[in-house]
Amino acid sequence: MPLKTRARLALGAVLGGVLLMAAGSSKPSLHVLGAIEQGQWELREQAATGAPRTLCLSDPDALVQIQHAQQQCARFVVDDQPMAAIVTYDCKGAGRGRTVIRAESPRLIHVDTQGLSGGLPFDMSFEGRRTGACAPTAR
Numbered sequence: 001m002p003l004k005t006r007a008r009l010a011l012g013a014v015l016g017g018v019l020l021m022a023a024g025s026s027k028p029s030l031h032v033l034g035a036i037e038q039g040q041w042e043l044r045e046q047a048a049t050g051a052p053r054t055l056c057l058s059d060p061d062a063l064v065q066i067q068h069a070q071q072q073c074a075r076f077v078v079d080d081q082p083m084a085a086i087v088t089y090d091c092k093g094a095g096r097g098r099t100v101i102r103a104e105s106p107r108l109i110h111v112d113t114q115g116l117s118g119g120l121p122f123d124m125s126f127e128g129r130r131t132g133a134c135a136p137t138a139r
């Protein structure tokens with residue numbers, strides 16, 4: 001196969017993958033999220049005096065959009081390492097953000113997130129610790 005044809009096929013494959021991600025066919029999978037244990041977590045905001053946030057983390061992907069939970073947002077993975085990732089996201093009309101997730105261990109993480117939400121800036125840093133299994137849900 002001629003070099004030009006192979007180059008065009010390779011470029012087509014790359015562009016096709018970018019278009020699939022942009023179309024929202026699936027969330028990008030981050031290596032660091034696979035390193036984080038599921039269960040009950042406490043997220044303590046650095047420099048805050050209030051009670052920590054608690055959450056049952058059944059899907060670590062929720063850590064990417066702490067400020068824009070439950071929003072449909074387009075994401076772009078800036079860096080994806082085994083124990084750290086950087087993601088930017090845009091939630092049409094609701095804001096945007098940039099999140100850095102670092103795992104020190106499967107039970108200890110750091111999440112830094114900043115951006116705009118509802119037209120106002122936010123900038124938060126959390127230390128997260130797994131505290132145990134999630135409480136069973138009532139049926």
